[in-house]
Amino acid sequence: MIRLEMLSRVYPVGDTEVRALDQVDLGIEAGEYISLMGPSGSGKSTLLNVLGLLDRPTQGIYRLEGRDTQGLDELQRAQLRSERIGFVFQSFHLLPRLSAFDNVALPLVLAGKPPHERREQAAQALAAVGLTERAHHRPDQLSGGQRQRVAIARATVTRPALLLADEPTGNLDSRSGEEVIGLLEELNTGGITLIVVTHDPDIGARARRNILLHDGRIAEDRQA
Amino acid sequence: MRTRDHLGFAWGALTASRMRTLLVTLAAAIGVAAVVILTALGEGARQYILGEFSQLGSELLIVLPGKTEKGGGPPGFIFETERDLTLQDAAALRRLPHVRAVSPLSVGAIDISAGAHAREAILLGSDASFEQTRKLEMGRGEFLPPLDLNEAQAVVVIGMTLARELFGNASPLGQWVRLGQRRFRVVGVLAEQGTSLGQNLDEAAIIPVASAQALFDNPALFRILIEVESRSHLPSVEKAARRLLTELHQGEEDVTLITQDAVLSTFDEIFGVLTLSVAGIAAISLLVAGIIIMNVMLVSVSQRRAEVGLLMALGAPSGLILRLFLLEALLIGLLGALAGSLLGRAGVLIIAEAYPSFPVMTPTWAYLAAAGTALGAGMLFGWLPARRAARLDPVRALTGR
Numbered sequence: 349m350i351r352l353e354m355l356s357r358v359y360p361v362g363d364t365e366v367r368a369l370d371q372v373d374l375g376i377e378a379g380e381y382i383s384l385m386g387p388s389g390s391g392k393s394t395l396l397n398v399l400g401l402l403d404r405p406t407q408g409i410y411r412l413e414g415r416d417t418q419g420l421d422e423l424q425r426a427q428l429r430s431e432r433i434g435f436v437f438q439s440f441h442l443l444p445r446l447s448a449f450d451n452v453a454l455p456l457v458l459a460g461k462p463p464h465e466r467r468e469q470a471a472q473a474l475a476a477v478g479l480t481e482r483a484h485h486r487p488d489q490l491s492g493g494q495r496q497r498v499a500i501a502r503a504t505v506t507r508p509a510l511l512l513a514d515e516p517t518g519n520l521d522s523r524s525g526e527e528v529i530g531l532l533e534e535l536n537t538g539g540i541t542l543i544v545v546t547h548d549p550d551i552g553a554r555a556r557r558n559i560l561l562h563d564g565r566i567a568e569d570r571q572a
Numbered sequence: 573m574r575t576r577d578h579l580g581f582a583w584g585a586l587t588a589s590r591m592r593t594l595l596v597t598l599a600a601a602i603g604v605a606a607v608v609i610l611t612a613l614g615e616g617a618r619q620y621i622l623g624e625f626s627q628l629g630s631e632l633l634i635v636l637p638g639k640t641e642k643g644g645g646p647p648g649f650i651f652e653t654e655r656d657l658t659l660q661d662a663a664a665l666r667r668l669p670h671v672r673a674v675s676p677l678s679v680g681a682i683d684i685s686a687g688a689h690a691r692e693a694i695l696l697g698s699d700a701s702f703e704q705t706r707k708l709e710m711g712r713g714e715f716l717p718p719l720d721l722n723e724a725q726a727v728v729v730i731g732m733t734l735a736r737e738l739f740g741n742a743s744p745l746g747q748w749v750r751l752g753q754r755r756f757r758v759v760g761v762l763a764e765q766g767t768s769l770g771q772n773l774d775e776a777a778i779i780p781v782a783s784a785q786a787l788f789d790n791p792a793l794f795r796i797l798i799e800v801e802s803r804s805h806l807p808s809v810e811k812a813a814r815r816l817l818t819e820l821h822q823g824e825e826d827v828t829l830i831t832q833d834a835v836l837s838t839f840d841e842i843f844g845v846l847t848l849s850v851a852g853i854a855a856i857s858l859l860v861a862g863i864i865i866m867n868v869m870l871v872s873v874s875q876r877r878a879e880v881g882l883l884m885a886l887g888a889p890s891g892l893i894l895r896l897f898l899l900e901a902l903l904i905g906l907l908g909a910l911a912g913s914l915l916g917r918a919g920v921l922i923i924a925e926a927y928p929s930f931p932v933m934t935p936t937w938a939y940l941a942a943a944g945t946a947l948g949a950g951m952l953f954g955w956l957p958a959r960r961a962a963r964l965d966p967v968r969a970l971t972g973r
Contacts, residue, residue: 350805395933397967400885402885402966402967403967404883404971419898422889422890423889423891424891426884426887426888426889427887428887429884429885429886429887429890430886430887430888431887434650435885435886435968441878441881441885441970443879443882444588445587445588446584447582454883454886455887457574457577458573458883458886458888458892459573459887460573460574460577462574502886506887547760572744
């Protein structure tokens with residue numbers, strides 16, 4: 349599903365350069381469950397952003413579902429994000445002015461889906477994370493765990509093939525974190541490709557494949 | 573994204589920060605209201621002047637001695653001809669068809685006194701027809717008696733202000749006043765007239781034209797006023813009068829004829845320009861409002877960087893982000909235009925209530941122009957912030973860097 353060849357991402361910082369990703373080769377099959385670990389600045393978030401088409405590599409090739417992403421313009425990248433990729437962030441990134449339901453429906457709204465279709469799909473996604481009865485609460489009326497579950501519903505409402513989670517449990521207590529990870533694993537069981545960036549070794553160890561990054565290179569790639 | 577969802581999203585963003593939206597809308601509204609109110613004042617001034625002049629009647633044809641390009645220039649500077657307008661000219665004009673009245677007019681300044689009171693006044697020499705051609709209203713007594721044009725008589729009709737200053741509360745009728753070296757008997761007092769055609773008739777004294785010529789020792793007339801039977805006869809009478817006067821003046825066309833319409837259209841033009849320039853000044857406040865909109869939108873964009881990043885991550889192309897933020901600015905412009913029009917309308921009504929004699933009225937174009945400018949300002953000044961939002965780097969926006 350994903351092929352990276354000699355992929356580098358270099359940031360200019362002052363006079364010098366920071367090699368956030370340094371000639372990374374990586375292959376990921378559909379349906380995999382991968383944890384990305386490594387110390388701060390090892391490039392794991394950069395890798396996730398490149399995979400999510402939010403960032404462009406400086407060099408190298410990124411193939412997503414067989415397509416070379418190099419030649420895609422901004423509109424095509426946006427469309428792939430809309431249809432094929434879901435994001436879950438550490439700080440949830442829910443829009444505070446929208447209800448849980450409207451937050452979940454937002455990707456469908458942006459994609460221009462008709463209202464009846466949106467209602468149905470958003471309701472399903474909310475039900476899948478067990479928050480049907482909280483549909484009309486605003487984010488500030490929800491607990492952290494509930495907020496992250498809303499965010500997961502939002503990430504999956506378009507039925508993407510790839511789910512990217514950046515420290516999904518970083519802002520949660522361990523019980524809510526457990527729930528959220530359980531939910532993500534459930535989605536993976538349903539067929540979605542799941543990549544989780546985490547600091548937490550316990551959570552990292554739950555993935556079937558663990559990739560350890562160090563200074564922008566893959567230091568370890570281990571199937572559990 | 574669907575059009576309705578565009579609107580819903582932008583509206584949601586605006587209502588989420590009510591105070592900010594309210595204040596920036598107020599700024600736009602004040603700009604629009606200023607345009608509406610100031611235009612109403614300019615338009616009011618125009619209507620007021622037009623009203624003043626149309627009191628004279630649109631059936632009036634004015635004959636000036638001398639050939640000038642247009643009816644402008646201060647009186648006196650038109651005496652450039654060798655032949656003056658004379659009483660014979662006036663008498664001849666009276667015989668033209670479709671002419672209702674012809675008033676000769678000679679004008680000068682003179683000292684007027686009654687007993688111990690003295691002052692300077694405008695002296696008009698004319699005849700009984702002047703009451704008709706200048707639409708004069710009598711306060712007391714009678715206007716000048718019908719006389720032969722060449723016949724002098726020591727009678728005078730005085731304006732309201734003159735009457736008050738010379739005689740106080742006593743009745744001037746039958747009293748004698750001294751004009752220059754001669755004595756005249758007051759036969760009438762004009763009702764209050766105000767200023768029209770540049771002459772304040774309240775401070776004027778009117779005597780038979782032959783008497784005025786004797787006083788000034790000058791047979792030349794300042795003007796001849798011709799009132800035609802109806803407006804439709806104006807062009808034919810104008811042509812006939814011109815031909816007649818040319819004939820009387822040995823074949824030389826040395827008079828100028830202006831119609832009331834020509835004077836009116838000149839003033840109409842002047843005040844049209846005035847109104848436009850006042851509206852232009854008011855538009856500056858709209859410009860200021862536009863800059864405020866831009867400033868607020870820029871702050872809003874930098875406060876909502878995370879939101880922009882999220883929208884991008886959820887698959888919104890940058891064009892969509894641009895449209896959404898532009899729409900917010902447009903909505904502010906629209907709200908400002910609506911509120912400002914209402915505010916301006918209210919202001920105009922208050923002015924109309926306070927000064928009932930002054931006709932304030934905002935022309936429809938002013939509302940449209942103001943609203944259009946507000947929308948335009950929203951669009952123009954919303955562009956920069958919207959573009960800034962659309963060009964954000966999603967990764968940096970999401971992480972707040």
